[in-house]
Amino acid sequence: MIRSIRPDAVLVQAVIAGALSFAHLHDLAQAAGQTGWKAWAYPVSVDLLLVAAWRRLRSDGPSRLAWCWFLIALVASLGANVATAGFLDLSHPPAWLRFGVAGWPALAFLGGTLLAHSPAAPDPLPEPTERVPAEPAPASVEQPATVRQPERPAVTAPDDTPALPTAEPVPAPAVPVPAALVDHARKVADAHRAQTGRPMDTDTLRARLGVPAPMADAIAAQLT
Known part of the structure; x- marks a missing residue:
């Protein structure tokens, strides 16, 4: 469906201001001595440089x-508006005005090339969204208290009496690590x-991520 065109005061004001600035340029x-089509090319060059700089600010920050380059184009446009208001004798333009108008094409070409081909700044590394608190170390297994047996007569025991079984150490539980933190x-x-040129050790990894030592060990084990 075709949308109806409604008059917009801001759009009308922008068209009027652009036409006046174009005419002043x-x-x-x-x-300044630029006749024919060259005089019409100057306002197009200034406005295009202004739009290109503004677009770069909106898209890349x-x-x-x-x-x-936005300020350079703005000064050129604003300077033309002020100069044509009677502050300069345009029938006898000064030498610096002729110099500036003659050098503008090279300046505009340099600005447009830099705006079009300069790479944007790389994005910083994302910060981890969450940090998992370290789990407390498991408490040591307490040995049962020895029960005192009643005294019995001494009995000669053989030399190969089997030793009492010792308690095996309980392995520490694995520390859970989020997938986003591993990435x-x-x-x-x-x-x-x-x-x-060298792989990152566990201490450096723990300092860069700001995580406890058990979690850093778990992350290093997944990276290898």
């Missing part, structure tokens, strides 16, 4: 490169290997 370029630890270990 054309008049300034023409007064604030950056020094985008803000620099993050693998990215950190890969980045450390790419920077230093």
Whole structure:
């Protein structure tokens, strides 16, 4: 279904402001010695550089490169609007104005190339969403108290009397590690290997992730 076109005051205001700025840039370029189609190309170049810088700010976020060229294009547009308001004698333009208008194409070409081909900043490594608290170490198994038997007459026992069985040590329970934390630890270990050329040890991994030693050991065992 075709949507009906309704008048928008903001859109009308933007069209009027753009047309006036376009005309001022054309008049300034023409007064600086740029005639014919060249005088019309100057406002197009300034507006395109302004739009390209603003688009870079909206898509990739604030950056020094985008803000620099956005301010350059804004100053060029605003300067043309002010210059055509009678502050300069356009019938006898000064030398610095001719110099600036003549050098603008090279400056605009440099800005457009940098905005189009400069890579965006890499995203930082994601922080772990949750940290699992370390489980307390298992308490040692208490041996049963020895029951004192009543005294009996001494009986000669053979030398090969079997020794009493000793209690076997209870293995520590495995520390649960979230899959997201293991993936993050693998990215950190890969980045450390790419920077230093050596695998990351357990102490460095524990310091980078901020987890207890048992969990760091469990994560290192899954990374190997």
